[in-house]
Amino acid sequence: MNEGIEPSTSSSSRFTKEQIVVRARREPFEYGLLPIPKLIFSDGTATLGPLKEKFIQHAASDTSSSSSPIRVDADGISQVLQISIDNARLVLDTLAAVLHSDSDPLVTAKPGDLDSVGADINHLILFLYIQSYKRLLPKSHKDSAAVADVWPSTSAFDGYLSALSPLQLVRSNSRRFTPSQADEEAYQLSYLQKHMTNILALLAESVEGENEDLLVLTLERFEHLGFLIQFGERGSEAPLSQAAPFFANSDPDMPAVPVPASQVHDWILQNIAAALENTSERISSKENGPSNNSDQDVAMADACTSSFKGSSGIRSPSYVEGISKTSIVKHASDLKGSSVKVLNCHDSVIYILAPLRFATVYGCSDATIVLGAVGKAVRVEHCERVQVIVAAKRIYIANCRECVFFLGVNQQPLILGDNHKLQVAPYNTFYSQLEEHMNQVGVDATINRWSEPLVLGMVDPHDSLSHPAGVSDVQAESATCLDPGQFTNFLIPNWFEAELPASTKHNPFPLPEVYMASQLKNHQNLGDIKQVLRDLHLEESCKRELSCALHIYFKDWLYASGNIRQLYCLQGD
Structure with missing residues (x-):
């Protein structure tokens, strides 16, 4: 497994952690893992x-230029990996979502x-390699009573479903005591540290001639590592070739000299070790220091500001965390990066009206969450009785219950x-900058595949x-389409955007005919009632x-639905 990479005989340039910061790219690990057994190689x-060689053989006849990266299409992936063509397309689509280069043809x-x-075959091989990654095991909670205070009453399902039902999982592993971003970053870096020898062996090539056992990396092969790691100073990113001492001053008009893989290996491991040391110090300081304010109960009037945390890095996510029984609105100017995580929010309405690359909704219950336009992927996980409204290229839904999308x-x-009683429906809202945001991130309003859910296995x-014995034999549950009679437009109050240009006047996604007919019927019924009253x-x-x-019935509805707190909270904004 480690053949061909020899200890370096030359001293690698040393970089202090103040000069260069190496990080694992979060996206492949958070949005790029597919629970398809034939993709997982341990x-x-x-x-x-050998699979890489098969990909090359299959793609050789389609290679138009020897200088261009060799690419393999969906049919080739299907044949080599012996998976269905639909799963091969899913591989391509998922890889497209998590690639580090927005200029890649995929x-x-x-x-x-x-x-x-x-x-690109090298990107595909790296994608397949990390399918062996296992997520960090959540920590146990120190105060189970605190969890009971946050979570709603026990679900009717809990009496007879698996002990690892979505609600119970999140009860015992809420965001307040699951791994922090620093924990996850350290865990991902440790995974790359352990596997870097194999990763470089898959990217490297042999030297022709005297020493065919020597593996080297060209500049182009080295840049593929950007799929898994990134270098930057104070949150800004730099291309790998600029960060590496052996490629930093390469002449763009002359191919750079290939570098021994062992030299690259030593240099990367030195930087990972420094980064892990730095991360360990941050985690230790946080755990031993004063308690985080976000872990404390906050007054309703303060929740809109104190529970939102921006991040300094352009690739780091902003957090909306721990919101309970209130409503918040966030625009693009409120976000420090292009990704958002909505975590552990309950009985609330949350509006994130911004163009985003990635979004995560985790551990929420009895909430309505409106996300703007998401150009890469949305992941909704371990949620119950949540409504999610989003315009996006793609969405992943995992371990949710009684949710409507x-x-x-x-x-x-x-x-x-493990999902139960999920419903999907066409997009049902708009705000003034929605189409502008969709254009920024590349969401196409003429394509809406909301009614075509693709279901994978129950066990991830x-x-x-661990998972209950025999659960792998249970057929995973899909989502049903919302009854058109229950479909309604969701109104985003226009006072959110009093100073913004109103370019979007209506829902940019055309409604299917049956939902449009239901809307017209509802409007007609409303008009008839108004006329009767007149x-x-x-x-x-x-x-x-x-x-x-x-007025009494309307007030009762406001309280019963929880919408009354929107009026209180937004009135304060």
């Missing part, structure tokens, strides 16, 4: 090395062209794990938690009684 190069391709464009999505919704092999010849006292009754 023997490193032993299987993936990223810029239209949804219908992914099959033929195919994947109002979607404008360019790719099939992917449903993973990447999850570190035509009633009532005495003034009866009119006052009718008006009072309507």
